[in-house]
Amino acid sequence: MTKRERTAIERDEQSGSREMNNQREIMDETYLGNGKEGGDNDLWTEGQGDRDDLWAGENDEGMYESESDESEYSIGDGSESDFSDCRRIREEVRKEQKALDEELDEEIKKSLLKYKNKAEEFDSDSDYYGSYNSEDETDEDIAYAEPPKFKKQTKVNEVFNMNTAGKDIKWVPGLIFGDKSQIKATVRNFSIESGRPLRYLVDDKQRIQVACAKGCPFKMWISYIQIRDCWQIKTVNDVHNCIYHYSNKLVTVKYLVDVYGNKIRRNPSWKLKEMQEEFKKVLKVEVCEAKCCRVRQMALSGVQEEMKKHYAGLRKFAGEILRSNKNNTVKITTTRVNEEDAPHFQRFYVCYDQLKKAWKEGCRPIIGLDGCFLKTVCGGQLLSAVGRDGNNSMFPIAMAVVETESYASWSWFLHLLIEGLFQFFFLFIPIINIFLIILSKTDAHT
Incomplete structure (x- = not known):
């Protein structure tokens, strides 16, 4: 050109x-x-x-x-050169415009992100301070500190000592327990003495997960090792930020019966208020009156069940009495409601040979008869025959436990007594009948 x-x-x-x-x-x-x-x-x-x-x-x-x-x-x-120059200029303008648009888009995105973060912070703060209501929360839901970072610990592979005090227990990975009952007893002791409201999130045949109050970072996983037939702690975060709790769900009725059962049996009239004060003073836990009532009932029911079991061994007791002295007298009678039912206890009589001889040789020829109620879960009446020794004191001769004080029970008891004391007991049968007649008239009059 x-x-x-x-x-x-x-x-x-x-x-x-x-x-x-x-x-x-x-x-x-x-x-x-x-x-x-x-x-x-x-x-x-x-x-x-x-x-x-x-x-x-x-x-x-x-x-x-x-x-x-x-x-x-x-x-x-x-011409072709004019068109190529115009295209080049147009391309350069487009590139510059595209670069400016990209820079503007970046600035807009940054500004939007900045305002979005500020809005989220504002929303979170407003939800935290605006929707808080202390009445909706309990002591178990409160945590006062930020949960610290979890630090990985090395496994110890040691067997736990069951004699360790609850406050001295250290949860570490690799700690071994013999069975599941040891784990639960240890967790309960630690929870009571440390005031931590521990609870079980998972509890089955293969694993156990223990947690603390809501918001507390404490977590512990325990698994069953089938090869070694034991339980072992796998992971644990032994950090707490919860407060001391006086209410503990691990303090069950059975646990309180195991601890205070003997004391309740010695004092069945222990008041519920005194029981509550004892639990709070010694165990540092609060127990309601209804739970204390169940504890007392379970403790006393254990005694009653034990007494019923004692009657099952009555025949062994009678056999031992006869084995020690064949001249002793022991009689047991039973009854059945139906023929196919198991026999139930009805009456029991015992008279020792040495007491019979001592009454004949050293006591006055006087026999006193009396009966009283047995205030136990099994009930019944206690019939007794006593004499007078040289010091004018009572001397036991024989005794019997019967279902009730009646003509039939007194007749059964007196016939066994006269038969054991006297050789010619048939001579005393009229006297026994007169006594029984007087007794029946006295009962009818009262």
């Missing part, structure tokens, strides 16, 4: 830019309402038409073409 042609192209570009500026000024004045009176609409229509003609041929490469190829707004002479 020669210098003359380049000068002509620049002149055409300058003339084209001037025409474009004039058209824009006309359109701006028309849009802003700066035209003459009565001619605003005409100016806007004319300017809009010129602008449409001006920008009518915009194609994908950024060139502007009019409807005719010989438009006065065409740039250059239409």
